[in-house]
Amino acid sequence: MTFVHLxxxxxxxxxxxxxxxxxxGALGVAAVTAALAGLDALPRAARQAWGGVDLVVGPKGSALDLVLCCALHxxxxxxxxxxxxxxxxxxxxxIRASAPxxxxxNVNGWRVVGTTPALIDVYRAHLAKGRMWNDKLQAVLGATAARALHLEIG
Structure with a gap:
């Protein structure tokens, strides 16, 4: 009897x-594949979420809390x-750009961020519709928040 038959x-x-x-064995290979994919995806997602934020100035406390709050929201x-x-x-x-x-x-769970139009420069963002705020008590909503709150331009 050969080895293969045995x-x-x-x-x-x-x-x-x-x-x-x-x-x-298949689950082990899948876990290693997912871990290797995550090693590449996590830094890329962090760079995209942080935009151009290299420095965050805030109150005393945990640096991680400060970055999670101000840079990643x-x-x-x-x-x-x-x-x-x-x-x-x-x-x-x-410092290239700064924004307070x-x-x-919050409004129904959506965070209200008081700032200036300089924040758009920091994140190198643009408006898809409407115009930038230029006075007190004006607002710009993200598309997801506007849909969830049933709000439109005007």
């Missing part, structure tokens, strides 16, 4: 164990930064 005889006799080994605001610290950072000649953020309120 191997198939073993598989026929212990088919359940062989099937389990194949399934576990996924956590709650932690406090206020002094005008002196913000002015000092903005005055640095290495005032966070804290």
């Amino acid at each position: 191997a198939f005889a073993y598989l026929r006799r212990r088919w359940g164990q062989a099937l389990l080994s194949i399934v576990v 996924v956590s709650e605001p932690r406090g206020l930064v002094s005008l002196e610290a913000a002015t000092k950072a903005v005055g640095n000649p290495m 953020l005032a966070l804290g309120d």
Whole structure:
């Protein structure tokens, strides 16, 4: 009996164990493939979400909380930064663009961000419809928020 015949005889006799080994092996290969794909996708997604943000000036506390709140807009605001610290950072000649953020309120779960049109420059964004705000108490909504809140231009 050859080695190949012996191997198939073993598989026929212990088919359940062989099937389990194949399934576990396939799951292992899938997990490694997903991890390798994530290693490439996570930094790319972070660069896209951060836009051009290289420096975030904020109140004392966790640097991670500050970046999550101000750059990625996924956590709650932690406090206020002094005008002196913000002015000092903005005055640095290495700063290409800067924008103030005032966070804290929301409309039906959608965050309200008080800022200036300079924020559009920081993220290198553009408006798909409508016009930029140019006075107090005006707003620009993201497309997803506008759909969810049933709001239109006007």
